[in-house]
Amino acid sequence: MQEWITTSEAADRLGVKRGTLYSYVSRGVLTSRRMPGQAESLFDRAEVDSLAAAKHDGRRAGDRLLRFRAVSTRVSTISDDRLLLRGNDIADICATMDFAAAARFVLDVDLPVGCPDVDLSPLAAVPVERRIPLAVALIAAHDPLRADRTDAAARVLGVLPILAATVPEIDLSHPWTDLLATTLIDNGLAASTTAARVAASARAGVFDSLLAGYAALSGPLHGGAPASAYALVESVRAGVDMDRAMSDAVVDGRLPGFGHVIYGGDDPRAIVVLDKMRDDAPDSETLAAADAIISRAGRSVNVDLASAVVSLELGLGPRAGEVLFQYGRTVGMAAHVIEEYGEAPLRWRGSNTGQGRQA
Known part of the structure; x- marks a missing residue:
């Protein structure tokens, strides 16, 4: 079985957007690598399949693993790829x-x-x-x-x-x-x-x-x-x-x-x-x-x-x-x-x- 799959395949298996995949990588939930001549990043098939299969309280394991306590702040806001400091871009x-x-x-x-x-x-x-x-x-x-x-x-x-x-x-x-x-x-x-x-x-x-x-x-x-x-x-x-x-x-x-x-x-x-x-x-x-x-x-x-x-x-x-x-x-x-x-x-x-x- 192929050990590494493309970004598109991984996103399809997990039912998430590509950006979400990269956030999983940044937080250590998934592993990816880049190969010369490869247009897309490659993801570990076993990790992707394990994450897709795991369930907890009706939520995907990725949601469970990446859940953070919500804390409000007025110092900065990030929305739609915009960074606002004290409400100013x-x-x-x-x-x-x-x-x-x-x-x-x-x-x-x-x-x-x-x-x-x-x-x-x-x-x-x-x-x-x-x-x-x-x-x-x-x-x-x-x-x-x-x-x-x-x-x-x-x-x-x-x-x-x-x-x-x-x-x-x-x-x-x-x-x-x-x-x-x-x-x-x-x-x-x-x-x-x-x-x-x-x-x-x-x-x-x-x-x-x-x-x-x-x-x-x-x-x-x-x-x-x-x-x-x-x-x-x-x-x-x-x-x-x-x-x-x-x-x-x-x-x-x-x-x-x-x-x-x-x-x-x-x-x-x-x-x-x-x-x-x-x-x-x-x-x-x-x-x-x-x-x-x-x-x-x-x-x-x-x-x-x-x-x-x-x-x-x-x-x-x-x-x-x-x-x-x-x-x-x-x-x-x-x-x-x-x-x-x-x-x-x-x-x-x-x-x-x-x-x-x-x-």
Whole structure:
């Protein structure tokens, strides 16, 4: 029996749309791979058949496995492949605000509050992608108001220049990096914002809550994803065979820079950034390599590819995308933390089916 089936066959067997299949892959429910010369992704037949056969309370197993608790938020909304921050389309925000203005808008605060003087010299000994989380950890450790939730938004606004100064290798004032950071401010209840909200639910201070978010962000499938996309674009730009480069880049069945668990089509954040770069640098070899990959992949592009193109074109290094992710998402996570402070405490709790004691 054939072990791998096409996207169309898998979708037919499960009775779902193609976009739903890719969301299953993103969440680890199904495995897919891409073969040279193959127009569609291939799916493991056994996994697809098992998922199609399993039933639970009259629902498909996929629905059961992917069921999440509904949590409302006013920070961002995603609908019909549009991202809205505080009710405003991300494209409109990027057209009218730089990162600093967008941060004030999302945090709903005008003036920053300074943070305590902290010795940040330990940052020199860690990689660039570890500096922002470490800086926030040091600020939290020396903050006499660590448990005080007063002026949380203004205090986060106050630390943004400090965080920017921890990564002098990355010019955060460049129009492309500023734009990318703005698009990365928030994207709904992602792993990082959810982790930050869980900490805030226990009434951790705003900086300690941010640390929980940075921990989730550090995973290779979240904030670390741009590095894999960077390697892909760099290989193609260097002349590596397209199919080989794409095959080598696959991580856990995912082609970095493509597909998204939320967006069925192209990620609107990627469109904003790539369109800006095409306007500014139409002859860029990096953009040409990215466009060739997009054409060959035949999939919807996500912001990780845009991040890779920015980092590679500006010579910022493979981990710059993760740093820009941390910097931009600091604002969104803080906004979620502050919103969570207005909810009932300790509301985030999973169900325990065993008999063990819960503290």
